[in-house]
Amino acid sequence: MYAIIEVGAKQYSVKKGDLIEVEKQEAQAGQEITLDKVLLVCKEKNVSIGQPYLKNANIKAEVLAHFKARKVISFKYRRRKASHWKKGHRQSLTRLKIQEIVF
Numbered sequence: 001m002y003a004i005i006e007v008g009a010k011q012y013s014v015k016k017g018d019l020i021e022v023e024k025q026e027a028q029a030g031q032e033i034t035l036d037k038v039l040l041v042c043k044e045k046n047v048s049i050g051q052p053y054l055k056n057a058n059i060k061a062e063v064l065a066h067f068k069a070r071k072v073i074s075f076k077y078r079r080r081k082a083s084h085w086k087k088g089h090r091q092s093l094t095r096l097k098i099q100e101i102v103f
Contacts, residue, residue, distance in 0.1 A: 001044070003101050005059055006037040014059065014098045024092040027063045032099065035059040041103045048103070057103045061096040069093050 002015040008023035027033050038057040041048045048054060068090040077084040 001101055001103075002042050003038055003057070003059060003103075004040040005035050006039060006053075007035060011039065014101075016098055016101060018098045019064070020096050020098070021069075021093045022096060023094070024066060025063065025094045025096075027094075029063050029065055031063050033061055033063060033096075035061060038103075041101065043103065054103070057101075059098060060100040060102065061098050064095040064097055066092065066094050 002013060004011055004013050006012075007020075007025075010022070012020050012022070014020060025033060036053070036058045038054045038059060039050050039052065041054060041057050048057070050057075069092075071088050071090050074087045074089065075084070
């Protein structure tokens, strides 16, 4: 059994026991959260597709940790113009462990 969920602006394919890294969630480490934006649930050969979300499905997950991703460097250079800039960014992420798919 697996499901496709939407967290933030991204979609993830998950099954029980998976570890996923999503945009930062407002929950403490060790706390259990419920993700209700379920797009698809596949249970053996039965596939249920939401339009856009399934009303009677949700995902229970445990928050393991909050952390920052690797630094991404953005650099722009214009030749012969003495113009350039360099910026760095580290995205805040949350690691979740999928406990159960409720459908």
